Amino acid sequence: MDGIDMQGVGSSPHRLEIMEKVTGSAEYIADLSRPNMLHAAITQSTVAHAKILGYDISDAMAVPGVVCVLTGEDFPDGRMGAFIKDEHAIAKDKIRYFGEPVAVVAAETEAIAREAAKRVIVKYEELPAILSPEEGLAEGAAIIHEDLDSYIKVFPAISSGNMASYTELNEGDLEAGFAEADLVVEGTYDTAPQAHLAIEPCGALADIDKQGRVTLWSANQSVFRVQANVCESLMMPMGKLRCLTPRVGGGFGNKMEPHIQPLVVRMTQATKRPVKMILNREEDFECVRARHPFKVRCKTGVKKDGTITAREVEVLLDCGAFGDDSPGVLGYSLLMSLGPYRIPNSKASGKLVYTNKLRFGAFRGFGNPQVAFAGETQLDQIAEKLGMDPLDLRQKNLIQPGDVWFGGGQVASNGLQECVDKARAASDWDNRKSRTAPKGKRRGTGVALSAHISGLLGTGAIIRVFEDGSVALNTGAVDIGQGSDTVLSQMCAEALKIPLEKVSLASPDTDGSPYNWGTTASRVTYTTGRAVVGAAAEVEKQLKEHAAQMLECSEMDLELRPGGIVGVSGSDKEVSFHQISLRAHWAAGGPIVGHHTWVFNQPTIDPKRAVCSGIPFPQVGVFSFGCLIVDTLTDEASGKTEVAEAWSAVDVGKAINPSSVEGQIVGGFVQGMGFALTEEMVWDGPKLANPTLLDYKVPTTLDTPYNIHSIIVEAAEPDGPFGAKGAGEIGLVAVPAAIANAIADAIGGHVHSLPMKPEKVLNKMLEIEDAT
Amino acid sequence: MLTSMTKTDFQKPKTVEEAVTLLKEAGDDARPISGGATLVALMNARLVQPSRLVSLSAIDELTQCTYQSDGSVRIGAMRRHRQTAFESNLKAAHQVVSGAASQIANPPVRNMGTIGGSISFADPAADYPPSLVAANAEIEIAGPEGRRRIPAEEFFLGWYETALEPGEIVTAVILPPVSESSVGQYEKLCRIAGDFALASVAVTIDFNASNTVTSLRLAVGGCGGGPIRVEAAEQALIGTKLELDAVVDAAELVVAELDPIDDVRGSAEYRLKVVPRLLQRAFNNLVETREPAQ
Amino acid sequence: MSQPVTLTVNGKTSDVSCGATTTLLTVLRDTLALTGSKRGCNQGVCGACTVLVDGAPMRSCLTLAANIEGQNITTIEGLPEGGDLKPIQQAIIDSDAVQCGFCTSGMILTAHEFLQRNSNPSIDEIRTALSGNICRCSGYRKIVDAVALAASRGGA
């Protein structure tokens, strides 16, 4: 098979599903239908915080074509939640945010369902709405979850009143660290809520069989989390629900935990008919989830030579109405709040506070971009005070190979230095001041470094060899558009030395796929890849057992040869997978199935090193690194900033599919650029003021520079599959910080608040002009 | 009770007169539909439910743009933004209108939206209204009583309100003749390409041979219920050579007339700050682009 | 009130019965089972529903079916000719310009029409042409490259 492109690891074959995506035949949730299907729509609350006194559904039921109306009274009392089980499938007894689903209507058409949903009357007794974490913490504040104490929590949560969680990490001696410093800089930084805005809105379709078993398709990032959440909230045995996935039109975190899946399942149970519901864009904005707004107080001590001696970080997070992934985001943001630097004395602590807003949850970066914005901005402010080059200051404090992470977690591979060197060279950093700006604009260059994990929790893979010697790969990992189907298949092909086309990938199915926690935390390539490699090793072993008998030799003498062949080393004796599989199926040994499952189990905290409390996850992941340099142009008249060029160097361990890695780097950059410059969910009292694409703006081609340079660095992770680690989030983490530093370079001062919209930048420019 | 189940009927007349009759027949809940870029979005969101839709797409007269012998230009109400953006008839000061058209939304929406639909809807942040006021345009209206023409300034009454009476439609926009020495500039600030204006300024100017301003019109968009024209500022600039001091003083007169609100695009305070800066830039650009020609 | 509307989609004429306020997007997806056009906002902003009406890209979510009788509508399903992909489709494949794919149909149709008008575009012209189609995954780079690639191969 020499000379044949196997399209294995390190090559960039096109997406497996590319033909269906360029011809419009790819099926997403909204494209599915079942015979005799009903359409459902939600009624949303029109108050932010209230006791529900009762419902009147008679008007809704009277609309011709309406089949069923369900309210909170029709739902079981189960509660779901990734960290704190605080959320019913639908508002029950209480309303906790404006726009929360309070009723579901099923009808013969979507238009009828929507019309009827408007006619459901809910009687409320309003309670004071808590619209910020500060209000939530205030003495005498209305309590959003009266039963918080009794909720099940999956980690040692510190919670009380409206505080859902408190987390703290300490290392070294903070006071001594600040005492040692020649300069201490302190600042507060805040970030706005960002909408995920996958172009595909959330939706689900459920059908029920005569035994009462439900099959559920939905826009999701994990069929297994969907199954767990639906079953918890509806108090169903897990075996009664099968979850599947169509193609998914983008995720970014919003489709990881549940959205409307429990509502659709309950409706199919009630009507015994297939039920489909697709949220419209406004509903998707109002009741799925969004990125947490952060308030960060950051204080850093340095010596004159730039050595950082201490850092203290304190964060305040708006949780929204339900815990969702928030305790994880809080804990993770604290863990990342020192950045990729050696800081011997540090304390990071934070509070997560319930408010009457939609839940905030996982979003690409998971709290890291917010603390990176604070920490990396502050480093530039320090560099300026010390008269040091910002990159040199960072270089001086860089975490080195062999160092452990804040808290004591191991960092096995570290390509940060190479990222810094390559971005510095590619961007011609040292000559940046010679770059000029067009008339009316000010040019700035900024840098920010980042680290991010990939890992978390359990995953598995099953590989079965077909009779013809090709293989089926089944992992249960949902490809949300980032390309994991292709990458996992490439790894399988590489491990078994077969061409990519000989691997067929099974679509995730809770009935048949091994467990996969989800497509999140930049984890699929690393964790699922490891499972694939493990399962392939198992298949290889079984193939060799057969081959040894067929070729009458020792297994030790056998090798895999390209193209699906097992041969005797140093001889031309060989058998094909096809021959082996026929024997296994019909004659001896049984069909070849290899599987591997594992759970990420490297501790995050070393208790000998760090004193911590309220840590949401004991085992996080392995580390990717990045160095990002951006050039910006700020308009002198308006303060509006555009990115002119960017150089993003990212250590991904091993690029299994380099083109896909570039897609992640550039896509993450642009999403981060939106977060940095324009994106902002705005509330008008309790109501989201901009739940439409006309009012909530994301970057278009014209707002995006063409020159976003991806620089791939490969510091192999020793236990990663082929050395790989995650690439999904790292490219976004440093973006707001790097842009903030570039703007500061251009105008002479830092904006401490995201998004850095024209108004904030202009005000800063005017403030600086006034001062000079 | 009007609900989405309410029946809407659809008509596609061939003449303006028929259209007007069809609208009149059906009463207040009838609506003309041009590009649909706004109306259909409103219907999709269930914010309006017309009893009758009268499509203006099949009326030939409305789709024409004609250059008249007196030098004026008549832009039919159904002209799409894309057509107006590339309209070769629009020269000199008229380019304030093509400039505005080219900055509306994005290419596919510009293929759909029409000048008649845009000005009839009269979004306070829309691009045509300030440009038409600066261009001293007239709006031609047809109704049950026949046709009439009113100056753009009197057409926009603020916050989505226009001088259209029930049953009337816009049939054309007429731009007056302009001298070759005149110039027009439309300056738009928006959050993201294709967004509605956070604020915009439209100016048309004519100069004499010695570069002194002989006439000038200026209107601001996005800073109140409709386009805001500030005659005091215009007067202050006529007779100058747009020296920086004169422009700064005039900009102050403009700011005094603005009436912006806080919205998701930006705060009122910011609009007050940024409009004078946009004006300065617009004048600056005009002066600079003129100079090489001298 | 349903009324019969005669639509010509991808060269095929069909009579559909729909309300006066029914959009082309709804007819395409729900009546004609052409689900390649996507609904991302229903408000004209995202571009996922973009189709060609008499050759020009328009939003099918803002187009009333009743208003385009007699016009030729092309959707992504009708783009390949005789089963062969159009050059822009092949270029999208070759540039790895697809991630989740939800924006892809609208992007391809918009780019296809653009390339027919401009066979030798600059990068900035491509960026302008695609500025009404939002992609949340790719950061646009590979899509812009794909359009340039199709142009360099002389196709649309």
Ligand SMILES: Cc1cc2nc3c(=O)[nH]c(=O)nc-3n(C[C@H](O)[C@H](O)[C@H](O)COP(=O)(O)OP(=O)(O)OC[C@H]3O[C@@H](n4cnc5c(N)ncnc54)[C@H](O)[C@@H]3O)c2cc1C
């Ligand atoms: C995504 C998007 C972005 C946009 N961005 C911008 C922007 O940046 N700047 C901007 O200025 N606009 C913007 N618009 C609006 C766009 O320009 C619309 O096309 C325009 O406002 C309406 O024109 P239309 O022909 O589509 O009108 P329609 O939607 O057909 O009608 C609009 C209203 O006017 C009435 N009407 C229509 N024609 C007439 C007539 N001849 N006489 C009387 N009444 C009539 C209708 O009954 C309706 O009430 C945007 C629209 C969209 C969808």
Ligand code: FES
């Ligand atoms: S669905 Fe039509 S533009 Fe978004």
Ligand code: FES
């Ligand atoms: S590929 Fe996902 S939106 Fe473009």
